[in-house]
Every structure is written in C-alpha cells, then in structure tokens.
Amino acid sequence: MAKLWGGRFDDCIDPVLEKLNSSINTDQRLWRVDIKGSKAYAKGLKDINLLTQEEENEIQKGLDNIYDEWENEKFAIQLSDEDIHTAIERRLKEMIGPETGGKLHTGRSRNDQVSNDMRLYIRHEMYPKLSLILSLLLQGLKNRANQYILISKDETTNKPLIFPGYTHLQRAQPVAFSHWILSYAWPFKRDLDKLKYIVSQEPWGISTLSLGSGAIAGNPLKGFDRIKLAKELDFQHCSLNSMDATSDRDFIMDILYWASIVGIHLSRLSEDLILYSTKEFGYIILPDKYTTGSSLMPQKKNPDSLELIRGKSAILISNCNALLVILKGLPSTYNKDLQDDKRLLFDSFDILLSSLKIMVGIIDAFEVNEDRCYNALSPDMLATDLAYYLVNKGLPFRDAHHVSGKVVNFAEKNLTTIDKIDLKDLKNINPLFEKDVINIWNYVNSVEQYKAIGGTGTSSILSQINVLDQYLIDK
Numbered sequence: 001m002a003k004l005w006g007g008r009f010d011d012c013i014d015p016v017l018e019k020l021n022s023s024i025n026t027d028q029r030l031w032r033v034d035i036k037g038s039k040a041y042a043k044g045l046k047d048i049n050l051l052t053q054e055e056e057n058e059i060q061k062g063l064d065n066i067y068d069e070w071e072n073e074k075f076a077i078q079l080s081d082e083d084i085h086t087a088i089e090r091r092l093k094e095m096i097g098p099e100t101g102g103k104l105h106t107g108r109s110r111n112d113q114v115s116n117d118m119r120l121y122i123r124h125e126m127y128p129k130l131s132l133i134l135s136l137l138l139q140g141l142k143n144r145a146n147q148y149i150l151i152s153k154d155e156t157t158n159k160p161l162i163f164p165g166y167t168h169l170q171r172a173q174p175v176a177f178s179h180w181i182l183s184y185a186w187p188f189k190r191d192l193d194k195l196k197y198i199v200s201q202e203p204w205g206i207s208t209l210s211l212g213s214g215a216i217a218g219n220p221l222k223g224f225d226r227i228k229l230a231k232e233l234d235f236q237h238c239s240l241n242s243m244d245a246t247s248d249r250d251f252i253m254d255i256l257y258w259a260s261i262v263g264i265h266l267s268r269l270s271e272d273l274i275l276y277s278t279k280e281f282g283y284i285i286l287p288d289k290y291t292t293g294s295s296l297m298p299q300k301k302n303p304d305s306l307e308l309i310r311g312k313s314a315i316l317i318s319n320c321n322a323l324l325v326i327l328k329g330l331p332s333t334y335n336k337d338l339q340d341d342k343r344l345l346f347d348s349f350d351i352l353l354s355s356l357k358i359m360v361g362i363i364d365a366f367e368v369n370e371d372r373c374y375n376a377l378s379p380d381m382l383a384t385d386l387a388y389y390l391v392n393k394g395l396p397f398r399d400a401h402h403v404s405g406k407v408v409n410f411a412e413k414n415l416t417t418i419d420k421i422d423l424k425d426l427k428n429i430n431p432l433f434e435k436d437v438i439n440i441w442n443y444v445n446s447v448e449q450y451k452a453i454g455g456t457g458t459s460s461i462l463s464q465i466n467v468l469d470q471y472l473i474d475k
C-alpha cells in the first residue's frame with residue numbers, strides 16, 4: 001500500500017523499520033478525537049472555499065461512517081496503516097473516493113494533528129474518567145472516616161476509634177482512626193484540584209489549539225480562520241507559534257508528573273494498608289475480593305492488589321522520566337522521538353485508572369478490628385501528654401519533656417509502665433506531680449485535646465469532613 005509520504009521514494013521501507021515506525025497499535029485509541037478534529041478542519045476548509053459544500057458534506061458523512069465503524073468495532077486496520085491519522089485518511093478515501101478524501105489534509109500535517117489530538121484526548125477522555133474516580137475515592141475515604149468518629153462499644157460510652165499513630169514507624173501518639181484515614185483524603189483532593197488546573201490552565205497547554213500549525217511553518221491557506229477552528233473544538237486559545245506548537249509536549253509532561261504524584265499517594269496508602277492488615281498489626285482485614293492465596297501455603301491471604309498498586313507507581317514515575325529524557329535533547333519542532341509520548345501517556349492513564357478503581361473498592365470494603373486498635377495503645381504513648389501536664393503546672397516545655405523522659409526511664413528500669421508508677425515515686429522525680437496525674441492515663445482525653453484546626457480531636461475531624469462534603473457537593 002502506498003505511503004502518504006511515498007512520492008519522493010524509489011525503494012520500499014525496511015520491514016523492521018516499518019514495524020518500529022508503526023504506532024497504530026498504541027494510538028488507535030485517538031480515533032474519536034482524531035475524527036472530531038478532522039470534522040472541524042473540514043468546516044474550516046469549506047469556509048475558505050477549498051471544499052465545496054458538497055465535498056464537505058461527503059467528508060463529514062464519511063467521517064461519521066468511520067466513527068460508526070470504530071464504535072462498532074468494525075474498523076479494519078491494515079498493515080500499511082502507520083498510525084491512526086493515516087488509517088482514518090486511508091479509509092475516508094476508500095469510502096468517498098481519493099479525490100475528495102485527499103482534500104481533507106490540505107494545509108494540515110500529522111504534526112499539528114497529533115498534538116491537537118492529544119490535547120483533545122486528555123480533555124475529553126482522560127479528564128472525565130480520572131476526576132470521577134478521584135471523587136469516588138475522596139467520597140469513600142470520607143465515608144470511612146465518618147464511620148469511626150464515634151463508635152459505641154457498650155452504648156453508654158461513645159468514643160472515637162483510637163489507635164497508635166506512628167512516626168519512623170515507631171509508636172508515637174494515640175490518634176483517631178478517622179484522622180489517619182483523612183490524612184489520605186487531603187493528598188487526593190490536592191490531586192483532583194491540580195488535575196483541574198492542568199486541564200484548564202490558560203493560556204497554554206490543553207486549552208490551546210495547535211491544529212493549523214502545519215508541519216512547522218503554520219497554515220498557508222488564504223483566509224483560514226484558526227480562531228473559528230478553536231471555537232469549533234472548544235479551545236480557549238490559539239497557539240501563537242507553529243514551531244513551538246507542533247513539538248510542545250509540556251502538557252503531557254504535566255500530566256505524567258501529576259500521575260506520578262497520584263501514584264506516590266496511592267503507593268503510600270497501599271503500604272499502610274498492607275502493614276495494618278498483617279497479623280503483627282491486625283488493625284484491618286482486607287476484602288477477599290482484593291487478595292489472593294498462595295499455591296503452597298494454604299493459610300496465606302496476600303495483599304497482591306495493594307502490592308501491584310505500590311509497584312505500578314514506579315512505572316508512573318518512570319513514564320514521566322522517559323518523556324522528560326526524550327524531550328531534553330530534541331532540536332526544535334517535530335521529531336519522531338515524540339511518537340512515544342502516546343505510549344507513555346496511555347500507559348500511565350491505564351495504570352492510574354485501574355489502581356484508583358481498585359483502591360476505591362478496597363477503601364469501601366476493608367474491615368476494621370476495633371479491639372486490636374485499642375489494645376495496641378500503650379501508656380508510653382502518653383509520655384508527651386505527661387509533659388503537657390507539667391507544662392500546665394508551670395514548667396517550661398523543654399524541662400517538662402526532660403522530666404517525662406525520666407518517668408519513662410524509671411518505668412523501663414522497674415519493668416512497669418508509666419501509668420503504674422506510684423505518686424510518691426513520681427514526686428521524687430518532680431514535685432509538681434499531684435493526684436490529678438491520673439487523668440493523663442486516658443487515650444480519649446489525649447486525642448480530644450487536639451482541638452486546634454488540623455488536629456486529631458473529634459471537632460477537627462468533623463470540620464475536615466464538612467470541608468470535604470462541601471467540596472464534593474460543589475463539584
């Protein structure tokens with residue numbers, strides 16, 4: 001089959017190169033946006049009388065038929081279809097004849113076509129799916145947080161579920177379980193906000209039309225109206241330099257970097273869930289649906305789903321890195337190196353979408369072992385509270401911290417816990433200790449004292465949930 005660009009060649013392309021050069025397997029998913037772009041471009045050609053009304057109608061109808069073929073999985077890709085643009089053009093010529101079909105490409109190059117397709121693809125196909133799934137994840141995290149704000153153990157006491165908070169993976173301070181869950185809602189909310197920003201940022205990137213830039217020099221057709229074309233395709237702006245527009249991939253780098261950050265958030269959440277589901281921690285039980293067994297050890301319930309998410313985040317980072325490296329040494333305008341931007345973008349999109357879907361399922365369905373959470377708390381985690389107790393008695397915090405450390409040391413040496421030390425012994429360490437020190441040994445009080453915005457106290461958690469509620473309603 002003749003190549004689009006075959007005119008100046010005597011010899012055929014080496015078959016190995018033909019394969020390497022072909023991107024149809026990867027870029028066929030651009031078919032919807034490629035047709036959308038072509039339909040708008042055909043109108044532009046008709047406006048300047050390069051197509052008659054009849055020819056434009058034929059092209060529009062042909063493109064609609066090709067759309068239906070793709071939609072109904074009837075489009076037959078041929079070996080000679082180098083990429084989605086050539087495939088659709090080839091089919092259009094077959095359908096409406098080479099003469100009219102061949103006019104669509106007037107003044108257009110695959111260089112501006114592919115760059116424009118990518119902008120449309122991110123906006124129309126990636127953005128709606130990614131923003132929806134991120135909203136569902138936020139909703140899920142918020143619901144689970146809501147569930148553990150107040151839990152009734154014996155109906156007379158109503159208290160938040162509390163468990164150990166860790167720094168350096170060492171027991172640090174008691175925190176509300178809901179506070180931990182919400183600590184992952186905020187990163188995903190930032191991700192959602194940033195995605196919106198990337199997709200709508202003006203006046204460059206995805207909101208900017210690049211079609212009409214030709215191969216490098218622009219569009220030479222007299223009277224061709226790019227502003228009208230931009231409006232037709234719902235772009236807010238027109239690129240102002242054809243050499244920049246054809247090779248600008250900043251918006252893809254933005255998305256890949258963004259995807260890497262989401263991947264890191266997913267990976268860290270996965271890591272917590274994996275740890276907390278081990279027998280050693282035992283705070284949560286993962287849903288069967290998202291775990292697998294071992295072919296050898298019958299007792300095993302492995303968190304493969306979370307391990308996959310954690311592992312795939314590395315691919316998201318490497319896809320971003322690959323594009324950065326592809327771009328860094330390119331001479332100006334289009335070079336074929338850029339063809340791989342699609343493989344990287346689509347791969348990251350697919351990974352992210354399935355990782356997020358799985359995470360939504362896990363967040364909705366994991367069970368919590370409340371007893372394990374409470375039982376994991378230990379009095380040493382109240383050593384900071386003991387220091388605050390002394391602060392309230394007038395001791396400067398640095399001194400109070402030192403005294404509390406002495407109390408911890410005393411307990412360790414006497415093989416006891418800090419809450420079991422006699423008042424007399426405490427007074428020996430520091431005379432400010434009084435009978436009311438007993439009030440410190442209460443995990444609920446400990447958590448509830450963190451009332452300031454951002455703390456783990458119930459009032460702060462309720463306000464976090466309110467803000468998320470409002471955010472999700474406003475969306």
Ligand code: ARG
Binds near residue numbers: 023342
């Ligand atoms: N398939 C190509 C790509 O994705 C389309 C642009 C080809 N342009 C060219 N001059 N060979 O990058």
